[in-house]
Amino acid sequence: MTDEAEQMKNLHIESIERGINPTLVLITESGHDTRSLGRMLGSLIRRATFIGLTGPLGSGKTCFAQGVADGLGVRSRVRSPSYILVAEHAGVLPFYHIDLYRIDDAHEVADLGWDEYLGVDAVVVVEWPEKAGGLVPASKIDVDISHLAPLERRLTISATGTQEGRLVGDLAGLLWESARGAGEAEPLDRGTSG
Amino acid sequence: MSCVLGIETSCDETAAAVVANGTEIISNIVASQSVHAEYGGVVPELASRAHVELVVPIITQAVAEASTTLDGLDGIAVTQGPGLIGCLLVGVSVAKSLAYALGLPFVGVNHIEAHIFANFLHSEGLPPPFLCLVASGGHTDLIHVSERCDYAKLGETLDDAAGEALDKAAKLLGLPYPGGPELERLATEGDPDAVSFPRPSVPGFDFSFSGMKTSVYYYLRDLSPEEVERRRADVAASFQEAVVDTLIGRLLEAADHVRVDRLVVAGGVASNLRLREKLGAAASGRGFQFSVPPPSLCTDNAAMVAAAGFERLRRGEAAALGLAAQASMPLLSGERG
Secondary structure, three states: OOHHHHHHOOEEEEEEEOOOOOEEEEEEOOHHHHHHHHHHHHHHOOOOEEEEEEOOOOOOHHHHHHHHHHHOOOOOOOOOOOOOOEEEEEOOOEEEEEEOOOOOOHHHHHHOOHHHHHOOOOEEEEEOHHHHHHHOOOOEEEEEEEEOOOOOEEEEEEEEOHHHHHHHHHHHHHHHHHHHHOOOOOOOOOOOOO | OOEEEEEEOOOOOOEEEEEEOOOEEEEEEEOOHHHHHHHOOOOOOOOHHHHHHHHHHHHHHHHHHOOOOHHHOOEEEEEEEOOOHHHHHHHHHHHHHHHHHHOOOEEEEEHHHHHHHHHHHOOOOOOOOEEEEEEOOOOEEEEEEEEOOEEEEEEEEOOOOHHHHHHHHHHHOOOOOOOHHHHHHHHOOOOOOOOOOOOOOOOOOOEOOHHHHHHHHHHHHOOOHHHHHHHHHHHHHHHHHHHHHHHHHHHHHHHHHHOOOEEEEEOHHHHOHHHHHHHHHHHHHOOOEEEOOOHHHHOOOOHHHHHHHHHHHHOOOOOOOOOOOOOOOOOOOOOOO
16 A cells, blocks of 8 residues: 555545536544644645534644644744634644634634735645635635544535635546555455555 | 833733833733723724734723833833734834834843743742643643743643633633633532543643544533523633643653643643632642742733733843744744744
8 A cells, every 4th residue: 555545544435526617525533634634635735725614612723724734835934823813833835723712703704814824825724614605715625524523524625716616626536546545445454565 | 120021812812011120010901892982982802903903002001000110111022922813913013113202222022021020020030940730721831941041941832722712612601702700600610520521631741622622512412402491601610620630640740751840831721710729739749849930920911921021121131123023923932832
């Protein structure tokens, strides 16, 4: 197995929907898997991209964001930005990690300098994007995380927009390859060598 | 006497203070509900616009309460980072303007360093060397202070800050944000041993509170609404206990490791009474000297900024007017932000 496939062995693909708005549904078995999935997405990003992360407290939004940052080559520590609202990191592209948890209405989102963060060539990952209402851009990747069991999560990754659709399509391809490499299609694990 | 004006706008609080000789608080103003009422209008929960509206009145008030004028100041200190860039810019811009107009030296101060300096602003503060835990809504850092301005970071949170974990657990219990103080009040009615929440262990002297928060979610999810209501105080007390135990455990482990005999706690979470009491008992039981600033100096304030700024200015580290706010400003040069 390749390193990537090794990382992916606990990711289970529930469905892949291609087309205009590609959608991926996956189950992860731990925060480690959720981070690996984010890392895979981050490693595919080459241009300004908006990623919205929805899901209840403790579902793993920050965990996914840590993975995206890692995939983008961010070396500073990515933590929950709930308190400071926006954390700026440097990667292959600038990485802006925004958390609207504490925001009460969309007016306050504008006050944060939202337009400035979204107006540059950067990867913008937003937790609780629903609080921004109509300020969320039309072209985006949505990642919704739901609790299944204490460690298990269901992630639904969907794209709106041409470039975003291509990204999620590429991610699907990568996952599919990894799943096959990891023996996902077969009942028996073929071992860990290789 | 040397009077330094401190300005703090790194996050939610707009604050200004005048401190003499780095230790004596002459005035210390933090924008609170009463100030909002005084200046009228609806104040946004957060964000730079509120700082823009409040910073000049707050500085004016701090200078007036110090029974001085702007001409009576000897230096200006401002929080340069870490924090929200738009908010930091407000304080930094005002500080630069004042410094330029008054011909005064000014200096940018790290917010975490300022929290450490709160220790030097009260009578029971300890001299270095000491080990300092800075715990707030945005930070959880273990810092060895060998002397003023000489730091080594031993550990930090890998995900959520301690204060954030308390706020979020409060939210899961249906308490209003910011829920830390509400959770603390509810906890006084509960049994800290009622629920055994995990005390996660991470390598070294780092912290992780994210899993602890998730365990509250699962504990509550499996209860009926009536049960949740009946056990709220117990959950609050038990969760607070898990956070407090984790902070104390790490602080004492690190203290043994670096062989210091003085412990200092700072930051907003240091105003938590359970933490103050339990750490006080644990520290004295093991022969440590222990100090925590009064609650008003634990939460964000500008007196601590002025105190740190005084020390930096005394060392001849005045900044040029080109100083830039830094959202992810590291405490130590060369540290990853």
